[in-house]
Amino acid sequence: MGNATRKRRSTPARRAIAAAAALILGAGGLVAANVYASAGEGWSGRGGDERNDTKQQTVQRLSTIDCPDVGNELREVPDSARAEVDRELANLDTQITDAYQRFAETKRQLEQDPNAAQNIILGPLASKRTAAIDRIAISIGRSAERPEGLKALARCTLRADDNQNNGDNNDNGNNGNNGNGNGNNEGDNDQGQGQGGNGGQAGNGPAADDFVEIQSVQPNVSEPRQRRGASRGTFSTDCGVNANGKFNSDNIIVAPGVSNGAHHMHDYVGNQANDAFASDRDLARGATTCRNQGDRSTYYWPVLRIQNGADERDANEDGGGNDQNVGQIQRPAEVELKFVGNPKSRVTAMPRFLRIITGDAKAFTNGDANANASWSCTGFEDRQLKDKYPLCPEGSDVVRTFNFQSCWDGKNTDSANHRTHVAFAQEDGSCPRGFRAIPQLQQRIVYDIPAERNFAVDSFPEQLHKPITDHGDFINVFNKRLMNRMVSCINDGRNCR
Numbered sequence: 001m002g003n004a005t006r007k008r009r010s011t012p013a014r015r016a017i018a019a020a021a022a023l024i025l026g027a028g029g030l031v032a033a034n035v036y037a038s039a040g041e042g043w044s045g046r047g048g049d050e051r052n053d054t055k056q057q058t059v060q061r062l063s064t065i066d067c068p069d070v071g072n073e074l075r076e077v078p079d080s081a082r083a084e085v086d087r088e089l090a091n092l093d094t095q096i097t098d099a100y101q102r103f104a105e106t107k108r109q110l111e112q113d114p115n116a117a118q119n120i121i122l123g124p125l126a127s128k129r130t131a132a133i134d135r136i137a138i139s140i141g142r143s144a145e146r147p148e149g150l151k152a153l154a155r156c157t158l159r160a161d162d163n164q165n166n167g168d169n170n171d172n173g174n175n176g177n178n179g180n181g182n183g184n185n186e187g188d189n190d191q192g193q194g195q196g197g198n199g200g201q202a203g204n205g206p207a208a209d210d211f212v213e214i215q216s217v218q219p220n221v222s223e224p225r226q227r228r229g230a231s232r233g234t235f236s237t238d239c240g241v242n243a244n245g246k247f248n249s250d251n252i253i254v255a256p257g258v259s260n261g262a263h264h265m266h267d268y269v270g271n272q273a274n275d276a277f278a279s280d281r282d283l284a285r286g287a288t289t290c291r292n293q294g295d296r297s298t299y300y301w302p303v304l305r306i307q308n309g310a311d312e313r314d315a316n317e318d319g320g321g322n323d324q325n326v327g328q329i330q331r332p333a334e335v336e337l338k339f340v341g342n343p344k345s346r347v348t349a350m351p352r353f354l355r356i357i358t359g360d361a362k363a364f365t366n367g368d369a370n371a372n373a374s375w376s377c378t379g380f381e382d383r384q385l386k387d388k389y390p391l392c393p394e395g396s397d398v399v400r401t402f403n404f405q406s407c408w409d410g411k412n413t414d415s416a417n418h419r420t421h422v423a424f425a426q427e428d429g430s431c432p433r434g435f436r437a438i439p440q441l442q443q444r445i446v447y448d449i450p451a452e453r454n455f456a457v458d459s460f461p462e463q464l465h466k467p468i469t470d471h472g473d474f475i476n477v478f479n480k481r482l483m484n485r486m487v488s489c490i491n492d493g494r495n496c497r
Helices: 048-054 079-105 107-112 116-141 280-285 480-492
Strands: 063-066 157-160 211-213 234-237 266-270 298-302 304-306 334-340 355-359 374-377 389-391 398-403 440-447 455-457 471-475
Touching: 063 079, 079 116, 107 116, 116 157, 234 480, 298 440, 334 480, 355 398, 374 389, 389 398, 440 471
Parallel strands: 211 389
Antiparallel strands: 063 157, 234 334, 266 298, 298 471, 304 455, 334 440, 355 471, 374 398, 398 440
16 A cells, blocks of 8 residues: 655554454453433433433443534635644544544453443543634634534444434445435344454445345436526546555544544545645645546545455554554546536636535434435446445456536635535536536446445544544646546537547
């Protein structure tokens, strides 16, 4: 595995995170505590009587730390406060990761007294989160109205992994693109032991019921009808498959200036200057793996690993084993990057350095409102899954697809929550009021991997490597000439490269 480039800072040595998110029995396989909700107010999703009945029991379920996403609540952040706010948001993620370490270190005590979790895990975490949230509010308040109500986001819960995603997703293989997949699951539910599809080699996912055979899924893809005035052309750019092995656990969009801001490893194609400390100027001057050198854009996504018991080179590094991401990183067999038009109107040029995130890295705890990546198999791409990994038949490969937002507010290249400056087109293809259509990036990544329940994307530790947390990131660094050519091709109905 290639090393991250231009790493100028390092995080304090802190982690040695446990092999399991909530291990209770260390030697006899993975058994996790069915622990209670925050503030001592009972068990997550259960009544008081059941809490008393099951208080001392351990079950084969992994538990996850469920914290409100503060970044999603920040709609306006002054430019003068942006750097400090971004650092504190990254600090909130680090606090959750550290809480997993404390969870493992106190496993014997928690086994004897699950209620100790409030004092050992949730209370200290809430205190640290309150301090970070206060610093965010103070920073914003120096040059704008201080946000109210953020302190209510400080408390987290511990909840069992019952594969329900806070009740937002059921086990029917729901979603995909414009339809529902049939989630007929094979294997036992809630297996927390062994490796590969049964709690994972690191103990925090994937689970057996995160997988479904693609042949059991009903076709669920429909395309919006092309209307008069539609822009029917395409523009494809070839940027390779990350053959040179550029990986790091930074995220320049969400956590600029913060090493290991993603807490999981990313694959990169295109711009080679991308790390947490790269400026727009660095990106403009960066080398690119794209065949057309006018495209210096950066395209990145969480790596996909096979959990086969073999260590990757990052087994003892941040973003890898230190953040509970283990197994061998898989190089894509194919990466397709294509920009398409709008079914109702012409498109306009993207501004240079426009940043777009599609999907939600925290969808398992946030809910699926922003989940957008989908999974399928070659030969079956009319069947798309959002919250399941596909098991493909012989001769068929795993496919990840990202369809990015295609409407822009006409003013901003980014926003405080990295979402509100762009939007998805509405059902008829039109953009929301105040937005204009831009070329839509469609990203298709193909993997030639065995049809076994032992692969997963990297994730934040508390997201348990769920497929619904998959996401893609893009920063537009096309030069003006090539961007104008793209727009012309798409609006004129041509297919260009």
